[in-house]
Amino acid sequence: MSLAPTRILLRIYIGILFLFVFAPIIASFVFSFNSDRFPTIPLGGFTTHWYEKAFFNAELLPAALNSLTVALSTALLSTFIGFTAAYTDYRYQFFGKTGFLILGLLPPTIPLIIMALAMLGWLSNFHASGMVVSIVIAHTVLCAPFAMAIIRLRLHQMDPNLEPAAHNLGASEWVTMLNIIIPFTRPSIIAALCLTAAVSFDEFAVSWFVSGLNKTIPVVILEILTGNIDPQVNAIGSVVLLVSIALVVIAQSLVMGRTRSTGTAS
Amino acid sequence: MSGQKARRTDWYALSWRVPLIVWQGLFFVGPLLFMIAMSFFIVKNYRMEAAFDWGNWIKTLGRPIFWDSYFLTLRLAFGATILTTLFAFPASFFLSFHASETFRRWAVFFLIIPFFTSYLVRIFAWQVILAQQGVINAGLSLFGLGPYTMLNTMFGTMIGYLTLCLPLAVILQTFALNGVDRRLVEAAHNLGCGKFHTIFAVILPLAKTGFVVAAVFCFILSFGDFVAPYYLGGSKPPTLSIMIIDTSKSGQQWPRAAVVALMMIVTLMGVAFSAIAYAYRRRR
Numbered sequence: 001m002s003l004a005p006t007r008i009l010l011r012i013y014i015g016i017l018f019l020f021v022f023a024p025i026i027a028s029f030v031f032s033f034n035s036d037r038f039p040t041i042p043l044g045g046f047t048t049h050w051y052e053k054a055f056f057n058a059e060l061l062p063a064a065l066n067s068l069t070v071a072l073s074t075a076l077l078s079t080f081i082g083f084t085a086a087y088t089d090y091r092y093q094f095f096g097k098t099g100f101l102i103l104g105l106l107p108p109t110i111p112l113i114i115m116a117l118a119m120l121g122w123l124s125n126f127h128a129s130g131m132v133v134s135i136v137i138a139h140t141v142l143c144a145p146f147a148m149a150i151i152r153l154r155l156h157q158m159d160p161n162l163e164p165a166a167h168n169l170g171a172s173e174w175v176t177m178l179n180i181i182i183p184f185t186r187p188s189i190i191a192a193l194c195l196t197a198a199v200s201f202d203e204f205a206v207s208w209f210v211s212g213l214n215k216t217i218p219v220v221i222l223e224i225l226t227g228n229i230d231p232q233v234n235a236i237g238s239v240v241l242l243v244s245i246a247l248v249v250i251a252q253s254l255v256m257g258r259t260r261s262t263g264t265a266s
Numbered sequence: 267m268s269g270q271k272a273r274r275t276d277w278y279a280l281s282w283r284v285p286l287i288v289w290q291g292l293f294f295v296g297p298l299l300f301m302i303a304m305s306f307f308i309v310k311n312y313r314m315e316a317a318f319d320w321g322n323w324i325k326t327l328g329r330p331i332f333w334d335s336y337f338l339t340l341r342l343a344f345g346a347t348i349l350t351t352l353f354a355f356p357a358s359f360f361l362s363f364h365a366s367e368t369f370r371r372w373a374v375f376f377l378i379i380p381f382f383t384s385y386l387v388r389i390f391a392w393q394v395i396l397a398q399q400g401v402i403n404a405g406l407s408l409f410g411l412g413p414y415t416m417l418n419t420m421f422g423t424m425i426g427y428l429t430l431c432l433p434l435a436v437i438l439q440t441f442a443l444n445g446v447d448r449r450l451v452e453a454a455h456n457l458g459c460g461k462f463h464t465i466f467a468v469i470l471p472l473a474k475t476g477f478v479v480a481a482v483f484c485f486i487l488s489f490g491d492f493v494a495p496y497y498l499g500g501s502k503p504p505t506l507s508i509m510i511i512d513t514s515k516s517g518q519q520w521p522r523a524a525v526v527a528l529m530m531i532v533t534l535m536g537v538a539f540s541a542i543a544y545a546y547r548r549r550r
Binding site: 006007010011013014017018020021022023024025027028031038039040041042080081084085087088091092094100103104106107109110111112113114115117118119120121122123125137138140141144148173174195198199202204205209218221222225229233234236237238240241244245247248249252256 | 278279281282283284285286287289290291293294295296297298300301304353354356357359360361364371373375376377378379380382383384385386387388389390391392393394395397399400401403404405408428429432433436461486487489490491492497507510511514520523524527530531534538
């Protein structure tokens with residue numbers, strides 16, 4: 001055993017770090033039920049007023065619908081593209097593969113505000129900005145790399161002889177894909193769907209630039225924030241946080257659960 | 267790997283390659299290349315016209331306020347990177363060397379959650395917590411301290427950057443430390459190297475690549491973020507990201523905003539490449 005005081009100090013330290021990371025998330029939930037307009041200590045009374053205010057906010061319902069449409073479409077599209085890219089990387093060596101992988105993984109390293117401007121310019125060029133589809137197009141670019149990474153991880157756990165074995169037994173490429181590879185990667189596909197939906201659901205910079213009048217929820221939040229402190233945001237924010245946390249937790253459980261089960265199997 | 271026997275076109279293989287190339291080519295490479303072209307366009311009566319004009323570059327880079335903002339953004343991002351690296355290290359060190367497998371698994375699980383949950387909502391929560399009459403100042407006043415101005419200061423901006431970068435930095439550093447060969451650490455101890463000295467002489471050099479990658483991500487994230495400097499830092503003076511918004515949103519000056527954006531990309535590439543070159547440099 002190492003020096004006990006160091007361990008205790010490190011334990012306290014990591015507690016503080018987790019407190020820092022989760023303080024805003026917890027605070028958002030607590031403040032959303034707090035009657036004070038400017039929440040402080042001691043806390044005011046319990047209220048659901050901010051939720052009611054948010055619920056009757058005329059801007060919010062269309063925004064919620066837009067957010068859901070965008071998140072769903074983005075999840076489907078980016079998971080499909082991510083899957084094709086991950087499978088290509090798993091199975092094939094070809095000229096220009098490094099370029100292919102860079103193309104697949106680079107988008108998250110470009111700051112969102114830059115992507116937002118570039119996307120606005122590009123889409124306006126084709127009179128394609130200011131629509132819900134514009135947001136889906138942009139979000140798919142940003143989310144596909146995450147889907148690709150998750151599915152690639154799962155393919156890494158697959159026995160490389162499985163596919164050739166199916167071929168030897170007479171299955172065609174497409175039959176093998178449908179009966180071997182897709183079932184094997186299913187948990188990671190669902191995880192990718194959840195995670196990309198979460199990323200899309202929370203993205204605000206690119207949406208703000210390309211959405212025009214078709215705002216999503218994060219864009220509405222951004223616009224409320226530019227005004228005064230409005231506790232409505234805590235109520236909307238709590239719901240948004242719950243949705244994305246749920247999606248991320250489902251995604252993680254699927255990825256982690258499977259990692260463990262194959263870990264014990266092999 | 268199943269080798270391809272046939273020389274003829276393998277349609278199956280191609281059909282898996284095409285979606286990414288088409289989509290990211292059209293909507294990732296396309297926009298970025300177009301932004302280069304856009305930086306030479308001119309704006310007449312609030313409408314952008316295709317042209318090849320160096321005016322945007324000369325006007326934008328000729329203004330002292332651009333360079334003030336440029337160096338401010340660089341300093342802030344470097345500051346955030348150093349702070350995040352330092353604050354993350356004790357945690358990742360504990361997770362990798364002292365925590366149980368289960369604890370580490372759960373810690374990483376919990377650290378991934380904030381990275382994918384609304385940054386905007388978390389920043390708003392900080393705004394309320396750090397306000398003049400906020401939770402922290404109310405808590406401090408119980409001890410007769412404060413109130414301290416934390417919003418609209420550099421401190422506020424850094425809190426925002428840490429919120430953005432810290433979880434990711436701890437995760438990446440933990441993975442880097444997990445890759446360190448434990449036998450080398452024990453060997454150092456056996457040869458009489460002190461605990462503290464071992465960290466700097468053995469562990470950190472071995473985990474260097476992962477630490478640099480974590481730091482590069484912090485730099486990229488904080489260099490491009492506009493929410494922390496705007497809502498927690500009061501945007502006084504504006505960072506480059508805020509400058510892009512101001513120029514493009516209010517003035518419709520997309521070409522000039524493109525100049526700022528391209529300067530940011532060049533800077534990011536420069537920083538990232540030199541950092542990676544440093545990380546992979548062979549040890550003497």
